[in-house]
Amino acid sequence: MMPLRVIPWGTGAVGTEILATILDHRPDLEVVGVRVYSEAKNGTDAGTLVDRAPIGVTATTDTHEILALDADCVLYTPRIVDLDEVCAILASGKNLVTTAFLFHPDRQPAEVRRRLDEACREGRSTVHGGGLNPGNLSGVLPLALSGMSRTIDKITLQERADWSVYDSTAITFDNMSFGRPVDEISPTATDFLAFNSGIFSEEVWLLAEALHAGIDEVTASVEAVPAQQDHEIFDHILRAGTTAGQRWNWVGRRHGQPLIEIETLWTVGNEYPSHWPSPRHGWTLTIEGDPSMQAHFIALASFSRAASMAEHVNAANIATGMQVLNAVPAVCAAEPGFATMATLPLIRSAVGFGN
Numbered sequence: 001m002m003p004l005r006v007i008p009w010g011t012g013a014v015g016t017e018i019l020a021t022i023l024d025h026r027p028d029l030e031v032v033g034v035r036v037y038s039e040a041k042n043g044t045d046a047g048t049l050v051d052r053a054p055i056g057v058t059a060t061t062d063t064h065e066i067l068a069l070d071a072d073c074v075l076y077t078p079r080i081v082d083l084d085e086v087c088a089i090l091a092s093g094k095n096l097v098t099t100a101f102l103f104h105p106d107r108q109p110a111e112v113r114r115r116l117d118e119a120c121r122e123g124r125s126t127v128h129g130g131g132l133n134p135g136n137l138s139g140v141l142p143l144a145l146s147g148m149s150r151t152i153d154k155i156t157l158q159e160r161a162d163w164s165v166y167d168s169t170a171i172t173f174d175n176m177s178f179g180r181p182v183d184e185i186s187p188t189a190t191d192f193l194a195f196n197s198g199i200f201s202e203e204v205w206l207l208a209e210a211l212h213a214g215i216d217e218v219t220a221s222v223e224a225v226p227a228q229q230d231h232e233i234f235d236h237i238l239r240a241g242t243t244a245g246q247r248w249n250w251v252g253r254r255h256g257q258p259l260i261e262i263e264t265l266w267t268v269g270n271e272y273p274s275h276w277p278s279p280r281h282g283w284t285l286t287i288e289g290d291p292s293m294q295a296h297f298i299a300l301a302s303f304s305r306a307a308s309m310a311e312h313v314n315a316a317n318i319a320t321g322m323q324v325l326n327a328v329p330a331v332c333a334a335e336p337g338f339a340t341m342a343t344l345p346l347i348r349s350a351v352g353f354g355n
């Protein structure tokens with residue numbers, strides 16, 4: 001079978017894991033282009049970008065150059081999404097998987113949905129958003145566990161994470177507003193916070209619709225907590241008094257009754273507020289119902305060998321990237337339009353033990 005031709009779009013923490021995995025493990029995929037943002041990477045061979053031998057494909061900052069390529073799928077992992085760009089990719093006949101958004105495109109604002117729909121129809125292409133969370137843990141895993149449920153009363157996913165060791169600091173500080181005054185944090189305070197809040201709301205809707213919850217609203221709220229002292233986070237100083245904790249809650253309700261909730265307990269600087277709930281670090285999924293079930297998830301570089309903190313942190317980037325990379329064949333085979341974690345077949349490791 002001919003390899004599927006793919007284009008990694010963005011080579012940050014997640015994108016480089018995707019690119020390196022394709023080169024190392026996926027003869028069924030062929031890299032035909034790479035889209036980068038930084039001038040320093042422009043013109044660099046794709047292999048060189050991930051410390052592999054050159055492959056004869058040059059990374060480019062030129063969107064038009066990439067759009068003109070013939071390819072089956074774009075792996076879209078930029079820091080900031082651009083809807084015009086995404087629609088152009090889809091309209092050019094390329095499928096698109098992304099870790100950044102579109103976890104439930106049906107729940108996008110009507111105009112966004114219309115544009116995506118039109119682009120997919122024009123290009124006969126499919127779009128899919130996935131990852132770790134949003135993604136597997138708030139979509140695939142609850143749906144998989146629900147296969148053991150007779151009835152469900154409530155689903156809660158809690159994510160507890162300290163971002164101090166996450167080296168995508170542009171996301172931590174620029175996008176997520178850590179280090180900003182606490183009164184500047186709200187679900188609508190900045191375009192990015194609104195965007196980010198929207199993707200978790202989409203996940204709540206996804207579960208609600210897949211599991212017949214009949215909810216009538218999803219609300220978003222956030223409590224921002226100030227740092228007690230200064231913290232040095234890579235090349236940033238997070239000042240005492242500025243935002244060092246964000247507790248977000250996205251709640252889907254039917255007639256006022258909370259049925260599905262995603263809660264994130266995020267800190268930078270590791271000062272954990274004593275009044276917050278204290279689940280274990282990582283992700284805790286609780287399904288109240290018949291039967292009631294609970295699963296705790298954590299991703300590390302290894303449970304058996306010694307690994308550095310950087311390797312452990314990177315485990316989440318690998319997991320995020322693999323969820324969409326492993327989905328590429330299914331997304332390419334899907335009907336044109338929106339493919340979600342509820343509509344795609346179960347995504348499993350393409351390589352598995354075949355290392």
Ligand SMILES: NC(=O)c1ccc[n+]([C@@H]2O[C@H](COP(=O)([O-])OP(=O)(O)OC[C@H]3O[C@@H](n4cnc5c(N)ncnc54)[C@H](OP(=O)(O)O)[C@@H]3O)[C@@H](O)[C@H]2O)c1
Nearest residue numbers: 010011012013014036037038078079080100131132133168
């Ligand atoms: N769903 C999930 O579970 C999950 C988990 C983690 C991250 N994410 C999302 O996945 C995406 C990638 O995350 P990451 O950790 O890889 O981020 P990152 O390490 O900060 O990488 C950022 C990427 O954005 C690119 N970039 C630089 N300037 C940009 C601009 N002005 N506009 C758009 N992109 C720009 C960078 O370009 P270069 O290629 O030139 O370096 C790089 O590819 C983000 O959208 C993030 O929110 C999702």
